[in-house]
Amino acid sequence: MTVKRGDYVIVRTGQMERCLKAGSWDGYPGGDAPGFAFETLEWVARTELAALASDTWGCEVRPNNTEGGINQPWHWITIPIMGMTMGEIFYLKDLAEDWPGRQGLRVHVRRAGDPDHRRGRLADQSTRDQVTGVT
Numbered sequence: 001m002t003v004k005r006g007d008y009v010i011v012r013t014g015q016m017e018r019c020l021k022a023g024s025w026d027g028y029p030g031g032d033a034p035g036f037a038f039e040t041l042e043w044v045a046r047t048e049l050a051a052l053a054s055d056t057w058g059c060e061v062r063p064n065n066t067e068g069g070i071n072q073p074w075h076w077i078t079i080p081i082m083g084m085t086m087g088e089i090f091y092l093k094d095l096a097e098d099w100p101g102r103q104g105l106r107v108h109v110r111r112a113g114d115p116d117h118r119r120g121r122l123a124d125q126s127t128r129d130q131v132t133g134v135t
Helices: 015-022 038-047 073-078 093-098
Strands: 008-011 051-054 085-087 107-112 128-134
Touching (some): 038 073
Parallel strands (some): 008 051
Antiparallel strands (some): 107 128
């Protein structure tokens, strides 16, 4: 699958499914988690994604590989500086099972309002996304 400018990337790590199966959410909020490392920021910027979402509490790998006192540095860059739209705590098992054998699901989105919201600021309330098709 090729990730292109304007795509929404949704990552299913299985962490939420493990918690549901175990019947415990211990460690889910703020505990160790798979996710995007700080080093992925260059890729995120280069591909000019429209949004990222994950089934984890924070999209970002935890523990963070940073100096003491620095918490969630990936968020510091992606949200306020890059203006990235992020979704967290998504239940993705059903979506994945609805698309067996597919490496990816491409959702076509038409953006209203600011067409280039990723350029260093957050999208304002007038920005809305409309799903126009799925392939």
